[in-house]
Amino acid sequence: MKTLGFLSFGHWAPERGSAVRTASDALLQSIDLAVAAEDLGLDGAYFRVHHFARQLASPFPLLAAIGAKTSKIEIGTGVIDMRYENPLYMAEDAGAADLIAGGRLQLGLSRGSPEQVVDGWRHFGYQPAEGEDASDMARRHTEVFLQQLEGRGFARPSPRPMFPNPPGLLRLEPHSEGLLERIWWGSASNATAEWAAGLGMNLQSSTLKDDETGEPFHIQQARQIRAYREAWKAAGHRRDPRVSVSRSIFALTTDMDRMYFGRGGKDSDQIGMIEQTRSIFGRGYADEPDRLIDQLRGDEAIAEADTLLLTVPNMLGVDYNVHVIETILKDVAPALGWR
Structure with missing residues (x-):
């Protein structure tokens, strides 16, 4: 059994x-898709956060709105770029959104990926401390955020x-x-x-x-999960951790799917450079359900993870994305033991 969610980048474009x-459109359709996904029995609705782009950005109004209109589905991010965040203000926003959702937030944080502008976090008023780079700053912001979620008093009252x-x-x-966990x-x-x-x-x-x-992506990712x-x-933590991976997976069952x-998906890994780091990009999957099931059985990282996030083509609209999710739930997940 796996926890299954969707991951939307929240693109929009007048094209x-x-x-x-x-x-x-992007915000309201995100809410509608989360409501529909809950009705289908999907476990999670996750959203990417980008700045200076025609994509979803500030996540907490959206997460709170989804929390108010749903009752079961996990609501999360994948990921919030911590270079841009005030960790104390973020702790207040996160606490409020989680209370509205009844304790269903699953917040993914990160150092973030390359953005649309040079050092965009500087425009938000942040800069690395002496001896830090932007990645260090993101991890420092994260540690402060985690401390605030512990709920301990730290400020001297007037x-x-x-x-x-x-x-x-x-x-x-x-x-x-409970949000800290x-x-x-x-x-x-x-x-x-x-x-x-x-x-x-x-x-x-x-x-x-x-x-x-230099190994295939899914093998390197499986090794990462085991190292984690x-x-x-x-x-020495007392609870079991959760691990998610994300994939683009499309079961081709209609003429529209085939169009x-x-x-096919990206049927092989890709190698590229991101900020002077050699990076590997995992393949996508798109095929008839029977062949798709066989391909997914060979993905070692999916097998290692307890949670799988399905990246969705949000610009194709809510109805088509509901079809994409439903097809995976009915025609693929049961055969793989995910349901």
Whole structure:
């Protein structure tokens, strides 16, 4: 059995063929897709966060709105770029959204990927401390955020407060108990996966990682997951961690499916350079259900993970994405033991 969710990048563009032409379309259709996915029995609705782009950005209004209109589905991010975040303000936003959702937030954080502008986080008022780079800054922001989610008081109260205070140092409010155990780190390397394990974060691994051994992507990703679990065990945490991977998977059952994806997925891994780092991009999957099932059985990282996020082509509209999800749930997941 696996936890299955969708992952949307929330693109919009006023272009021919796009069913998502404005930011309003992207936000409202994201809510509609999450509601429909819950009705189908999908376990999670996850959203990517990008800045300076025609994509979903500030996630908490969207997560809160979905939380208010659903009752069971996990609601998450994959991922929030922590170079751009004020960790204290983020702790307040996250606490509020989680309380609205009844404790269903699953927040994926990360150092982030290359953005649309140079050093975009500087425009948000952040810069690395002396001796840091942007990745160090993102991890520092993350550690502060995790500390705030513990709910401990740290701020000295005013001797003349506007309202009565509880005794002792004050914490940020609203505080959502349990959210700390539902924080994930999106890792592109084995080292940062092990760092996340040490801090007690769950692991999100996508279709991109540092090419550390030259092996096929899914084998490297499976090794990353095993290294993470060993580091978790060594850290002595008392709960079991969760691990997710994401994949583009399309079962071709209709003429429309074949029109959009009939040339197959990216049937082999790709190698490229990201910020002077050799990176490996995992293949996608698109085929008739029987052949698709055989291909997916060979993906070692999917087998290692307990959670699988299906990347969806959100610009094709809610109805088509509901079809994509439903086809996977009915024609693929049962044969693989995911359902």
